[in-house]
Amino acid sequence: MLKQFVCRAAFLGLALLPAAAGAGEIPKAIKDAGVLKLSINATYPPMEYKDPETNTFKGLDIDLVDALAAKLGLKVERTDGLFAQLTPALTTGRTDFILSGMTDTPARRETMDFVNYMRAGAMFYTLTSSALKDPVELCGKKIATVRSTTYPGQVKDWSDENCVKAGKGPIEVVGTESSPDARLQLKQGRVDAAVQGGETIPFTSKQEGGIYKVIGKPMTVVYYGAAFRKTDSAFRDAVADALQELVKDGTYGKIFEKWELSDSALPAIMINSQPR
Structure with missing residues (x-):
């Protein structure tokens, strides 16, 4: 026993x-x-x-x-x-x-x-002054994101599924060296929107005077x-x-x-x- x-x-x-x-x-x-x-x-x-x-x-x-x-x-x-x-x-x-x-x-x-x-999770964002409100409005637009991250591939996958399959123009990904570089491209009007982790956008926007807004929900959960x-x-x-x-x-x-x-x-x- x-x-x-x-x-x-x-x-x-x-x-x-x-x-x-x-x-x-x-x-x-x-x-x-x-x-x-x-x-x-x-x-x-x-x-x-x-x-x-x-x-x-x-x-x-x-x-x-x-x-x-x-x-x-x-x-x-x-x-x-x-x-x-x-x-x-x-x-x-x-x-x-x-x-x-x-x-x-x-x-x-x-x-x-x-x-x-x-x-x-990756999210689209743009300037608060932009008229863009819905992610599908980004089809055919230029999106900046850091080229050495997973974001370019995630944007392409999202574009293929939500733009190309719907007969719309694909998103053009503009690769940058860093997140500040992507935001600079956005502020200078060289791109229409940008992508980075949704968890970072509110803090970044607050640091820079509330000039950014998110578009839609996260593309991915990672x-x-x-x-x-x-x-x-x-x-x-x-x-x-x-x-x-x-x-x-x-x-x-x-x-x-x-x-x-x-x-x-x-x-x-x-x-x-x-x-x-």
């Missing part, structure tokens, strides 16, 4: 463990250095941006990584660069991982693993994720564990509330867009 009880208890204990959770471990080199090296693209408020008054990095991603590092007993060293430079920095070992407004996609998952920490090399699964799991602890102790929720993004928060940290 006792043996059956012990076996049953052991089985129940195993059943309560997260199905996909691995044995997390911070790499020795990082522990010895006491520093997390991060490459970021600080042009995407409220996720990450540089405060012009203090010349310091701010944003949800900044606060989240700072809390993560504190949980792991590490400091953070950030290098700011173009979004297109983030993945090469990871694959060549110049950064430990990426946490900078990057969406988890099947294509990116071929070379990287993701720890998902936020829900997001997840932002911290990106890791495929060979760093134990490191990935350690970061996922630490982020989940931030969810449990309330730190995660307070950070999302601070940046008015509570609707984008996840109930639990995921890996590669799947529950752990």
Whole structure:
């Protein structure tokens, strides 16, 4: 009877463990250095941006990584660069991982693993002075968005489905180097609208005097994720564990509330867009 009880208890204990959770471990080199090296693209408020008054990095991603590092007993060293430079920095070992407004996609998952920490979605937006109100009015128009992101492909897919199939002209995607560049093109009248994560548009518009408005609803529902090399699964799991602890102790929720993004928060940290 006792043996059956012990076996049953052991089985129940195993059943309560997260199905996909691995044995997390911070790499020795990082522990010895006491520093997390991060490459970021600080042009995407409220996720990450540089405060012009203090010349310091701010944003949800900044606060989240700072809390993560504190949980792991590490400091953070950030290098700011173009979004297109983030993945090469990871694959060549110049950064430990990426946490900078990057969406988890099947294509990116071929070379990287993701720890998902936020829900997001691409949206059309334009100037408040524009007469454009409905997404279908964008058919045949010029739309600016960052060429190194997933947005150009998402706009094309939306255009094929909603414009081309309806016999209307396709949207012309104008690729830019950064989100500020896309907004500059819009303000200068070179494009009719632009695309970026819907979660960033209200903050950006507020920063720039309320000059933008969204058009329609998000085209997609995706997840932002911290990106890791495929060979760093134990490191990935350690970061996922630490982020989940931030969810449990309330730190995660307070950070999302601070940046008015509570609707984008996840109930639990995921890996590669799947529950752990």
